[in-house]
Amino acid sequence: MIPKSLTPALLQxxxxxxxxxxxxxxxxxxxxxxxxxxxxxxxxxxxxxxxxCEALEADDAIILxxxxxxxxxxxxxxxxxxxxxxxxxxxxxxxxxxxxxxxLINVACGLNSAVLGEDQILHQVRETYSVRHxxxxxxxxxxxxxxVALNAGxxxxxxxxxxxxxxxxxxxxxxxxxxxxLLDQPILIVGAGSMSRLTAQAAARRGAQVTITNRTSExxxxxxxxxxxxxxxxxxxxxxGPFVGAVVAVSGKWAVxxxxxxxxxxxxxxxxxxxxxxxxxxxxQAQLGDRFVSIDDLAWGPQVELADGLRGRLETLxxxxxxxxxxxxxxxxxxxxxxxxTDAAEARRCSEMAxxxxxxxxxxxxxxxxxxxxxxxxxxxxxxxxKSALRLDENGELGRAAWELFGL
Numbered sequence: 001m002i003p004k005s006l007t008p009a010l011l012q013x014x015x016x017x018x019x020x021x022x023x024x025x026x027x028x029x030x031x032x033x034x035x036x037x038x039x040x041x042x043x044x045x046x047x048x049x050x051x052x053c054e055a056l057e058a059d060d061a062i063i064l065x066x067x068x069x070x071x072x073x074x075x076x077x078x079x080x081x082x083x084x085x086x087x088x089x090x091x092x093x094x095x096x097x098x099x100x101x102x103x104l105i106n107v108a109c110g111l112n113s114a115v116l117g118e119d120q121i122l123h124q125v126r127e128t129y130s131v132r133h134x135x136x137x138x139x140x141x142x143x144x145x146x147x148v149a150l151n152a153g154x155x156x157x158x159x160x161x162x163x164x165x166x167x168x169x170x171x172x173x174x175x176x177x178x179x180x181x182l183l184d185q186p187i188l189i190v191g192a193g194s195m196s197r198l199t200a201q202a203a204a205r206r207g208a209q210v211t212i213t214n215r216t217s218e219x220x221x222x223x224x225x226x227x228x229x230x231x232x233x234x235x236x237x238x239x240x241g242p243f244v245g246a247v248v249a250v251s252g253k254w255a256v257x258x259x260x261x262x263x264x265x266x267x268x269x270x271x272x273x274x275x276x277x278x279x280x281x282x283x284x285q286a287q288l289g290d291r292f293v294s295i296d297d298l299a300w301g302p303q304v305e306l307a308d309g310l311r312g313r314l315e316t317l318x319x320x321x322x323x324x325x326x327x328x329x330x331x332x333x334x335x336x337x338x339x340x341x342t343d344a345a346e347a348r349r350c351s352e353m354a355x356x357x358x359x360x361x362x363x364x365x366x367x368x369x370x371x372x373x374x375x376x377x378x379x380x381x382x383x384x385x386x387k388s389a390l391r392l393d394e395n396g397e398l399g400r401a402a403w404e405l406f407g408l
Contacts, residue, residue: 083397175245
């Protein structure tokens, strides 16, 4: 289990109140995560929250993970100062310390995704970390957390067998649910970014006839050549052919010609919008009715079953990785106590050596060196057990006791 020393604030998730310590003081929070996920927060509210996060002044103590399904702000509170944090929308989660660490590790391992085990989220977390590092330094508390999560994610994704699925596969599953097999069926992909590429590749594997449209025709042509598809100009001119399904993954609105939109509605096309906020207009959404599927709808998609023993291995990995991070956090707290205890003992040893030299002025240099060596070993031996115990201190009680018992 993740050490209990970092878990009291977990109660705040459900009660809204931080538990009180024995001294009636609020516990110190090291890491705070504000989570807005599609399973609890609609796309429009997530994007508004993301805009507030992105408007924060540049600070070493914050890092933002923003994907189609999630907006997650991680804060090292000790270094953040007195600035205000964005308001967490209704349905969001406020996670602290161990809960925040466990959540990010779960995300990197693909266990908190609409597609269990997808590697796209690991790439997104890694890209977030790399871009953030390139922009400015990152507080060590957050830097270490992301390193631990990414290391766990790399290990976890090596355990998933078979071809990795993406949200593009889930989008195509929705189309197949209505249209049946996609073999030799026409599919429209709107966009040429990473999610469009994954969707187009998945459609090609299913034998679909793939058409790509994108604002930049060169990118559409490159993707079409890669998967053996074709392209149409964007914006469309009213001559789009019939499709059994369309998958939209763009930033901004999809500029679709009214005649093309009417044809999508009349021909029974299923339209899956992987954009956040939605790229398909509200008018077209209403006209499509049940045949419109949003990115938020996919957040509740069916999960694949894990092979025997794999879930247990993944849960163990998450727990061990979380424990590793929590031990590192604890080490930042016990080091001052260890250093103060060591300094106090060394000062006393030097004082006693000076007293001995005054009492035995005839002591030879060789004998003095032997006594000095012996005193070093004696102090080191006496401090070994207390220092080892402090490194394993689960709740900080031994650290507090050390300050009192040794008069630090």
